[in-house]
Amino acid sequence: MNDDFALSCPIPISEYPQILLAHGGGGKLMHQLIEKIFGAAFANEYLDERHDGAIISLKDLTPRGDRPSPPTPLPSVKTGEGCPQGRGEGQKGLGERSLAFTTDSYVVRPLFFPGGDIGKLAVYGTVNDLAMCGARPLFLSAGFILEEGLPMETLWRIVQSMKEAAQTAHVQIVTGDTKVVDKGKGDGIFINTAGIGVIEHNLTISPKSVRPGDCVLLNGDVGRHGIAIMAVREGLSFESEIESDCAPLAHIVTKLIEEQIEIHCLRDLTRGGLASALNEIAQSGRVAISIEESAVPVREDVQGACEILGLDPLYVANEGRFVAFVAAKDAERALQILRSFSPDAALIGRVLEQPAGIVTLRSRIGAQRILDMLSGEQLPRIC
Amino acid sequence: MRFIDEYRDAKLAQHYARLIAQITKKPWTIMEVCGGQTHAIIKFGIDELLPKEITLVHGPGCPVCVTPIEIIDKAIEIASRPNVIFCSFGDMLRVPGSTKDLLSVKAQGGDVRIVYSPLDALKLAKENPDKEVVFFGVGFETTAPANAMAVHQAYLQEVKNFSMLVSHVLVPPAMEAILSSPNNRVQGFLAAGHVCTVMGYTEYEPIAKKYKVPIVVTGFEPLDILQGVYMCVKQLEEGRFEVENQYARSVRREGNLKAQELIREVFCVVPRKWRGIGEIPKSGLGLTEKYKEFDAERRFGLADRSVAESSECIAGLVLQGVKKPTECPAFGTRCTPERPLGAPMVSSEGACAAYYRYRRERKNE
Numbered sequence A: 001m002n003d004d005f006a007l008s009c010p011i012p013i014s015e016y017p018q019i020l021l022a023h024g025g026g027g028k029l030m031h032q033l034i035e036k037i038f039g040a041a042f043a044n045e046y047l048d049e050r051h052d053g054a055i056i057s058l059k060d061l062t063p064r065g066d067r068p069s070p071p072t073p074l075p076s077v078k079t080g081e082g083c084p085q086g087r088g089e090g091q092k093g094l095g096e097r098s099l100a101f102t103t104d105s106y107v108v109r110p111l112f113f114p115g116g117d118i119g120k121l122a123v124y125g126t127v128n129d130l131a132m133c134g135a136r137p138l139f140l141s142a143g144f145i146l147e148e149g150l151p152m153e154t155l156w157r158i159v160q161s162m163k164e165a166a167q168t169a170h171v172q173i174v175t176g177d178t179k180v181v182d183k184g185k186g187d188g189i190f191i192n193t194a195g196i197g198v199i200e201h202n203l204t205i206s207p208k209s210v211r212p213g214d215c216v217l218l219n220g221d222v223g224r225h226g227i228a229i230m231a232v233r234e235g236l237s238f239e240s241e242i243e244s245d246c247a248p249l250a251h252i253v254t255k256l257i258e259e260q261i262e263i264h265c266l267r268d269l270t271r272g273g274l275a276s277a278l279n280e281i282a283q284s285g286r287v288a289i290s291i292e293e294s295a296v297p298v299r300e301d302v303q304g305a306c307e308i309l310g311l312d313p314l315y316v317a318n319e320g321r322f323v324a325f326v327a328a329k330d331a332e333r334a335l336q337i338l339r340s341f342s343p344d345a346a347l348i349g350r351v352l353e354q355p356a357g358i359v360t361l362r363s364r365i366g367a368q369r370i371l372d373m374l375s376g377e378q379l380p381r382i383c
Numbered sequence B: 001m002r003f004i005d006e007y008r009d010a011k012l013a014q015h016y017a018r019l020i021a022q023i024t025k026k027p028w029t030i031m032e033v034c035g036g037q038t039h040a041i042i043k044f045g046i047d048e049l050l051p052k053e054i055t056l057v058h059g060p061g062c063p064v065c066v067t068p069i070e071i072i073d074k075a076i077e078i079a080s081r082p083n084v085i086f087c088s089f090g091d092m093l094r095v096p097g098s099t100k101d102l103l104s105v106k107a108q109g110g111d112v113r114i115v116y117s118p119l120d121a122l123k124l125a126k127e128n129p130d131k132e133v134v135f136f137g138v139g140f141e142t143t144a145p146a147n148a149m150a151v152h153q154a155y156l157q158e159v160k161n162f163s164m165l166v167s168h169v170l171v172p173p174a175m176e177a178i179l180s181s182p183n184n185r186v187q188g189f190l191a192a193g194h195v196c197t198v199m200g201y202t203e204y205e206p207i208a209k210k211y212k213v214p215i216v217v218t219g220f221e222p223l224d225i226l227q228g229v230y231m232c233v234k235q236l237e238e239g240r241f242e243v244e245n246q247y248a249r250s251v252r253r254e255g256n257l258k259a260q261e262l263i264r265e266v267f268c269v270v271p272r273k274w275r276g277i278g279e280i281p282k283s284g285l286g287l288t289e290k291y292k293e294f295d296a297e298r299r300f301g302l303a304d305r306s307v308a309e310s311s312e313c314i315a316g317l318v319l320q321g322v323k324k325p326t327e328c329p330a331f332g333t334r335c336t337p338e339r340p341l342g343a344p345m346v347s348s349e350g351a352c353a354a355y356y357r358y359r360r361e362r363k364n365e
Helices: A003-008 A028-041 A118-132 A151-167 A224-233 A249-257 A271-285 A298-307 A330-343 B008-025 B037-042 B069-079 B102-107 B118-127 B144-156 B171-179 B193-199 B204-211 B222-238 B256-267 B289-294 B316-321 B352-358
Strands: A052-058 A098-106 A136-147 A172-181 A189-198 A214-220 A264-269 A288-292 A322-326 A347-350 A361-362 A366-372 B028-034 B054-062 B084-088 B111-114 B132-139 B162-169 B188-192 B215-218 B243-245 B265-272 B277-285
Touching: A028 B084, A028 B144, A052 A172, A098 A118, A098 A264, A118 A136, A118 A151, A118 A189, A118 A264, A118 A322, A136 A151, A136 A249, A151 A189, A214 A330, A224 A298, A249 A264, A249 A330, A264 A271, A271 A288, A271 A322, A330 A347, A330 B144, A330 B193, A330 B222, A366 B037, A366 B352, B008 B222, B028 B037, B028 B171, B028 B193, B028 B222, B037 B188, B037 B222, B037 B352, B054 B171, B054 B222, B054 B316, B069 B084, B069 B102, B069 B132, B069 B162, B084 B102, B084 B118, B102 B111, B111 B289, B118 B132, B118 B144, B132 B144, B144 B256, B144 B289, B162 B265, B162 B289, B171 B188, B171 B204, B171 B222, B171 B277, B188 B193, B188 B222, B193 B215, B193 B256, B204 B215, B204 B243, B215 B222, B277 B289
Parallel strands: A136 A172, A288 A361, B028 B054, B028 B188, B084 B111, B084 B132, B132 B162, B188 B215, B215 B243
Antiparallel strands: A052 A098, A098 A189, A136 A189, A214 A322, A214 A347, A264 A322, A288 A347, A361 A366, B162 B277, B265 B277
C-alpha cells in the first residue's frame, strides 16, 4: 500500500480507481490522464508544448561548455514566440536545425485489416507524428512485445509490411527490441516505434502559432480507418469493403513546405477523430475554430455504417488524414496541393478569436452548435 | 447519401421553418417523445429554426435514462460473477448504478461485451456452453421484437445457458403519466417513429381524444422533425387533436403485426419503475410464464432492492418535460458526462448529454 500515491494522486480515486478502456480512447478521460498524471510528473518545456512530438534544437545538444550563453537563439535568428526553434530567414546551418522526436505504440486488433496491418500502422503512425511537427522523418526504432504462440508466419508478414512501409516513407528502422510474454498476457503482438526527423525550415508549426483568420484544411475523407477496423472486429459486412485510409503524410507536408505555404499548425486525426484534434488545437492555441459540417468529406459507405451503428464520423479514427492550419493568403494554393494528393481535400473552416478554446460547427441545416471532445469511448446506440 | 441527405437539406429545412412561422399564432409547448429525436433536434439545431412561440420539451424516450438504478445494480451484480458473459448494447455500459457502471466491471475483469443484436448474445451462448450468457434486454417497443426473438429462439433450440435481464418499457403509459401530472405543460406530442413502426398508432388514438392533444408520429431526420412540428402546430392552431402520421415511409396504422405477435408470445405487460419518474402501472414488459426460465433475475436469484438516487439530480423533471437540462443547478458543473449524477447525462440520447455536448459554453477546465 503506497499512502503517498493515494494521497497525492491528482485524479481522485473516487472517480475512476482503475484504468478504463476510455482512458485510451483519445477523448476527455485520456486528456485528463495526460494532463494530471504524465504531464504533471514529467513536465518540461518540450512536453509542455503538447505537440505530436518534441522539437529539440540542435544547439541545445552541444556540450554545455560550448553552448553560447545564455542559451537563447542565435543573434542572427528572429525568434518565434518562445518556441524551441527560431523563425529565421533562409536555409538553416547545421547548428540551427532542430530534431523532432516522437513515439507511439500499436495494439490494434485484428492485426490485418482491409487497407493495412499493425506493421504498416506502426511505421506510418510514427512517421506521421513527425510529419505533423513539420519534420522530415529519418530514423525509427521498433520494439516488439510478442505473445507466446504467435505464428512465425504472422510475424514475418508484419515485418515485411513494415519494411515496405519504411521504404515508402523513406525512413530506416535503425534499432529495436524484442520481448516475449506468456500466452494470454498479450494480444499476439504489440509494437512500439519511436522516430527522429529533422526540421529544415523556419516555420513554427504548433497549436500556439494558430491565429484568428487562419484557414482549416483537411486532406481527404474522414472515418474510414475506424469503420474498417470495426467492420472486421464486429463481423459487419457492407456492400463494398471499406478500406483503412492508412498512409504516410510526410511527403504531402514536405510539398506544402517546399511551396512556401505559411503553415501554422498540423495535426493528424487518429483516435478521437477530427473533432478531438480540433478541440486539442483550440484549447492549446486559445482560439475558436468554426467548421462547416457539409464541407467535411465522408464517403457514402462510411456514412452509412455510421448511421447504422449510431456513430458520428467526426469522432471516428483515421490513419492517413490531417488538418493543416494555414494563413488565409495561402489557403487556396495549399488546397490545390492537398487536392493533387487526394481529390477529396477540402477547406472545412476558419479560426476565430472568440470563444477561445471552443470548436463550433454549422450544421447541415444551417444552425450553429458546439463540436465537443468525446467524453469517453464512442459507444454504439441501443436503437 | 441517398435517403439521408434528402432529409437534411438546408433549403427545405429553412422553407419548413418559414411555413411553421407563418401558421404559428399562439405559444405552444410540444414534446418529442423519443431521445433519438431530442438528439437530432439539438445536434442539427432544429429548435433554433423555430419561431419563439414554440417550445420543444424533451420526453422520456431514452431507454438508457429510464432504466431504473436497481436494474443497473442487478446487471452489475450479474456481470461481476465468474463464469458469466454479460452482453449489452453499448450505451448501457456507462450508466451509473449506485456504486459503479458496467465499464468498471469490465475493467475489474468481468466479461462484459458489447453486442449489436440479442441474437449475437444467443450465438455466444451456443459457442460457450460452459458459461452463463446474459443479455441486458432494455429499451422501448423498438427493441422488444428482437429481444423476444432471442428468447423465443433460445426456447426452441433449448439453449439452457442463455438468459435475459429484462427491463422493457412502453411509451403510451408514459405519455399518459405525463399528461395526467398536475405539472404537465405539454400541449402536443411528436410520437416516436420507430416505436410506431413496430406497434402502429391505434394505441395513441384514445390518448389524443381523452387528453385533447394532437399526436404526430414523427421520424428522426431534421426534415421529419420540422414536418412533424408543422403538422402538430397546425392541429393546435385549428383546435384539432388527432393522431397523424408524418413518418408514413416507415409506419403503418396497424404497425408490424408479426413483430407484435412475437412480443405477445414472449412478453406480458407488467408494472415498471422508470428512473427519475417512479412506478407507472402497465408500463413495462416482462417474460411470460412460458419463458420464465430465461429470466436472469430468477436464474441468479437476485432479490428486489431499493436504491436512493442523487437528491440533486432533476432527471425526473427533465424526462417529463417539466424542466430543461440547463435549468438544473448541477448541469455542467457537478454533473458532466464524465461524472454524471443521473442517466440523462450519460446516454447519447439523454437530453442533458445532448445539451452538454452541443449547447453549453465551456467552463474553465
